[in-house]
Amino acid sequence: MTSNVDNDIQAIRRKQAIQEVLRRKNAQESLLSFTTYTYSDFEVNKHHEVIASALERVEAGLCKRLMIFMPPRHGKSELASRRFPAWFMGKHPNQPIITASYGQELSSDF
Numbered sequence: 001m002t003s004n005v006d007n008d009i010q011a012i013r014r015k016q017a018i019q020e021v022l023r024r025k026n027a028q029e030s031l032l033s034f035t036t037y038t039y040s041d042f043e044v045n046k047h048h049e050v051i052a053s054a055l056e057r058v059e060a061g062l063c064k065r066l067m068i069f070m071p072p073r074h075g076k077s078e079l080a081s082r083r084f085p086a087w088f089m090g091k092h093p094n095q096p097i098i099t100a101s102y103g104q105e106l107s108s109d110f
Contacts, residue, residue, distance in 0.1 A: 027087075031056055034087045035079065048075050055084045059091065 026033035031052040035042050047070065057063040068076050085097050 028090070031059075031079070031084060031087050034090075035083045038083065038086070039078070042075075042078070045075075048079060051076065051079050055080060059084075059088055 023033070023037055027037040028034070032044055032048065035048075035052070036044065051068060054063065054066055054068070058066050068080055070076050081099065085099065088095070088097065
């Protein structure tokens with residue numbers, strides 16, 4: 001016979017499992033959800049939403065060319081060069097991607 005405590009623990013674990021499945025599903029669908037799922041300290045701001053929306057249009061094939069111009073330290077590289085390629089490859093594992101930079105070391109880091 002199970003106790004109320006065991007039932008409560010099972011209910012909590014079930015709820016946590018459902019929440020985790022939902023977080024993973026959201027991470028598959030949304031670049032910002034993927035970013036916060038894989039980088040929990042990432043703080044989303046309005047300009048990140050604009051960048052992510054543009055990158056999601058690239059993933060969907062609605063935008064063929066995209067250039068992002070912003071000052072340094074605003075999350076461009078994190079979203080466009082680190083998270084987007086990983087998210088894109090998860091959705092399209094057979095599609096090739098190219099990373100390019102002014103220097104090999106920076107491109108390899110991304």
